Amino acid sequence: MLNQRVAEVTARVQARSATLRGAYMQRVASARGQGPLRGHLSCTNLAHGFAAAPTGDKILLREIRKANLAIVSAYNDMLSAHQPFEAFPVWIKEAAREVGATAQFAGGVPAMCDGVTQGQPGMELSLFSRDVIAMSTAIALSHNMFDATLCLGVCDKIVPGLLIGALQFGHLPTVFVPAGPMTSGLSNDEKARIRQLHAAGKLSRDELLEAESKAYHGIGTCTFYGTANSNQMLMEVMGLHLPGAAFVTPGTPLREALTREAARQAARITALGDQYIAVADIVDEKVIVNAIVGLLATGGSTNHTIHLIAIARAAGIVIDWTDFDELSAVVPLLARIYPNGSADVNHFHAAGGMGFLIRELLDAGLMHEDVMTVLGRGLRRYTQEPFLLDGELTWRDAPVDSLDADVLRKADAPFSVDGGLKLLQGNLGRSVIKVSAVKPQNRVVHAPAMVFDGQDELLAAYKRGELERDFVAVIRFQGPRANGMPELHKLTPTLANLQDKGFKVALVTDGRMSGASGKVPAAIHVTPECVAGGPLAKVRNGDLVLLDAEQSVLRVDVSEAEWLARDVARPDLTANGFGMGRELFGAFRAAATGAELGGMSFGFME
Structure with missing residues (x-):
């Protein structure tokens, strides 16, 4: 049935x-x-x-x-x-x-x-x-x-x-x-460990490349x-x-x-x-x-x-x-x-x-x-x-019973009773989060925002020692219309390192994280995107942001009066339009639908 x-x-x-x-x-x-x-x-x-x-x-x-x-x-x-x-x-x-x-x-x-x-x-x-x-x-x-x-x-x-x-x-x-x-090559656990060591400055580029070459071989x-x-x-x-x-x-x-x-x-x-x-x-x-x-x-x-x-x-x-x-x-x-x-x-x-x-x-x-x-x-x-x-x-x-219950299980004895993908909603818009790899104790983060206009800005702050704290990383202007919505997977080892140190960290972005979204809670695909006037573009450094994957909430704790009075940030995005062939994709960016509409540059029978 x-x-x-x-x-x-x-x-x-x-x-x-x-x-x-x-x-x-x-x-x-x-x-x-x-x-x-x-x-x-x-x-x-x-x-x-x-x-x-x-x-x-x-x-x-x-x-x-x-x-x-x-x-x-x-x-x-x-x-x-x-x-x-x-x-x-x-x-x-x-x-x-x-x-x-x-x-x-x-x-x-x-x-x-x-x-x-x-x-x-x-x-x-x-x-x-x-x-x-x-x-x-x-x-x-x-x-x-x-x-x-x-x-x-x-x-x-x-x-x-x-x-x-x-x-x-x-x-x-x-x-x-x-x-x-x-x-199969290098184990995934070992690959992740080595990436985190490199992100922390404890392994050289040559050592990292050797490990990656064993993984992708x-x-x-x-x-x-x-x-x-x-x-x-x-x-x-x-x-x-x-x-x-x-x-x-x-x-x-x-x-x-x-x-x-x-x-x-x-x-x-x-x-x-x-x-x-x-x-x-x-x-x-x-x-x-x-x-x-x-x-x-x-x-x-x-x-x-x-x-x-x-x-x-x-x-x-x-x-x-x-x-x-x-x-x-x-x-x-x-x-x-x-x-x-x-x-x-x-x-x-x-x-x-x-x-x-x-x-x-x-x-x-x-x-x-x-x-x-x-x-x-x-x-x-x-x-x-x-x-x-x-x-x-x-x-x-196919086999009646799983040949490895640590990898694959029957429906009446699952790893989790739910699929681990959730819709988050609140005054920052609509977003998705995958929590199947996030430990329960890390699924709720209520911390000050640190706002960045790209992943390289966050990585630079990490190298300067500015991220040794609880925070919610807000990476904005990463949606389809802003820059084609690149994945922000480069952030994974750095955020994982901070979480492993005991800090409460999370990511909120109108971009994509990755098909390999991992153990750090990440509210991704926030829509409307910032370049379209989405509310994420109003968040300022120090604002308290709540990412609650248990109650499906994504919000910023700012009074309604102040929130309504705030302007949407509008940084200069012209650099996103040239180099590496990006000049050819201006029409795609201009026509792109929001993430929840498929991020498409063309419509189907609207």
Whole structure:
């Protein structure tokens, strides 16, 4: 039986979305055509479209009878997560031919890494890279040569961008093809310890780099549970992967087998056969609710309180932080993966992984089972895990019991009875906080504000010895319109050091903290943002700020008369508009919606 709160939130989302969803589905219906879509092209158009194809593929493309698959890839060989995609197009094309279809590399999308740009000016392009990726996906598919799409992407903004773009071609079947995590390196506890020592000036840069190189050491996704691996979890609970595909490491026979099967499955579900499954029919209100539940049950990235909203809106579905908050109250935390624990995603996968997790959530009535997936109707199929039997890909039921109860647990014996993500409200606006990694004694901080206009200002104050005290760090003018909303993860070791010394510290910001938000309480994504006149821009040094994650309160203790009389701070932000390509993103910043509206630079059927 479906949990009552899950049913109530779903019904509310359906009612709230009725008009937009109806308009979106009408657009999808009008885009569906009879026969292969390239059959609608003129002879000149079509000849351009297959001019470079191999002879065998050219014959099939010219006959306009069989499915043609679009490969849209985030491959580059600088980033470990995306380097494995180099081999995938060949496998996909071979597998497509096995089932009488063809595949073409339709287009590439940019893939930037927050791990490389963290704390650098380039990070200010990060959030908007999602929208660039969505538009790049649309450009790749705009040739109308394709009957299905295979999206190859892993990391933070890439998967949301690919899905937002694919949803604008909602009539096409879409299968997401992951690359998998790198093998485990330096333990997460040791990595965090070394970072804190360096922040405290007790380790050299060379020593820090040596440790980081042991942590990030090969091909595949970073193994901590940040936004990249939250993406893979989401694609699986949304039914957009093959079952169990999320966390199989690259460079293995199973990874190759799953990639080839993804291509074959994409060919099977085009409108040319009797198993047609459009991506618009998969991503509905129930699936979006399932995605939120999966995020909460695993302690996933806070970035998805922005990205899931944007993804939903791309499909004509309207959700907000109240939906996350209400679901969090009934969804138990079933996984402990760094930064919510010491294990990495490889440990999670070995303990039972996605199949175990999804079965527990279905059996507890916390997920909708009657949803469409790339394999057809029903999420129960995703309680299985893939393996090779005599070299052939097959599936078996996930373990009945967790193979490591320190990493993954049953729904009736969770790490926490709630999902650890909360909505904070008060006279400073609306904000989200992830408390799954924050100890209970650190979840309420009532202390004087120290106001900074960037993370470097705080770090400089720390080096001057000015932060040896209880305080709430207010980092303002970090929202989408101010500077593109970079993550402020650079602050984590410093604030953690101060907290470890016994000081009561917290962070309040209209920026993002990180997909790896950790043990320091952080009220993030404060909206309205400061540059839009948000009340956080009125806070002054010394104001008492209350961050209460137990009672869901975020406020400043200033009399109403004084608060109303205060002006909003308006610092000079012109430096945010140039250097490192930021000049090209002025229109994005000017058009960006607030964080609770998805931080988007474009709107969907307002």
